Amino acid sequence: MTRYILQTASALTSGLAFGFGLSLSGMLNPARVQGFLDVFGAWDPSLAFVLGGAVVIAFVGVRIMYRMDRPVLDESFHVPKNKKIDPPLLIGSALFGVGWGFGGFCPGPAVASLSVGLGESFVFVIAMIVGMTLHDRVWRRGS
Numbered sequence: 001m002t003r004y005i006l007q008t009a010s011a012l013t014s015g016l017a018f019g020f021g022l023s024l025s026g027m028l029n030p031a032r033v034q035g036f037l038d039v040f041g042a043w044d045p046s047l048a049f050v051l052g053g054a055v056v057i058a059f060v061g062v063r064i065m066y067r068m069d070r071p072v073l074d075e076s077f078h079v080p081k082n083k084k085i086d087p088p089l090l091i092g093s094a095l096f097g098v099g100w101g102f103g104g105f106c107p108g109p110a111v112a113s114l115s116v117g118l119g120e121s122f123v124f125v126i127a128m129i130v131g132m133t134l135h136d137r138v139w140r141r142g143s
Contacts, residue, residue, distance in 0.1 A: 028121075
């Protein structure tokens with residue numbers, strides 16, 4: 001029971017830090033993302049700095065993970081073993097990119113932006129949930 005409480009508290013704290021960071025960096029505003037993708041117009045490079053910071057933190061975290069025998073709050077690390085680049089991965093990546101470009105949101109900022117009441121984020125999150133549900137009910141059936 002104690003491990004469950006620690007895992008829940010850790011997840012909540014991480015989510016709050018993530019949401020606060022997104023808010024502080026302005027990434028809850030879809031115009032920022034669309035401005036970054038508009039390289040021939042009013043280009044906004046701020047997303048590059050946010051992504052760069054995320055890559056540095058993830059790099060350090062992965063290096064630390066490889067030095068540990070096991071995680072603090074679990075029995076083992078859950079690292080994907082499949083390194084194959086296949087059509088479902090490419091199609092999913094393309095759909096993500098197109099949705100990100102049109103909507104200005106990716107899943108994390110979309111959910112975090114619900115807290116500020118942006119109408120676009122509600123539409124995006126509903127569409128995202130419908131898409132995930134369709135995937136689980138239709139695509140996975142053949143797996």
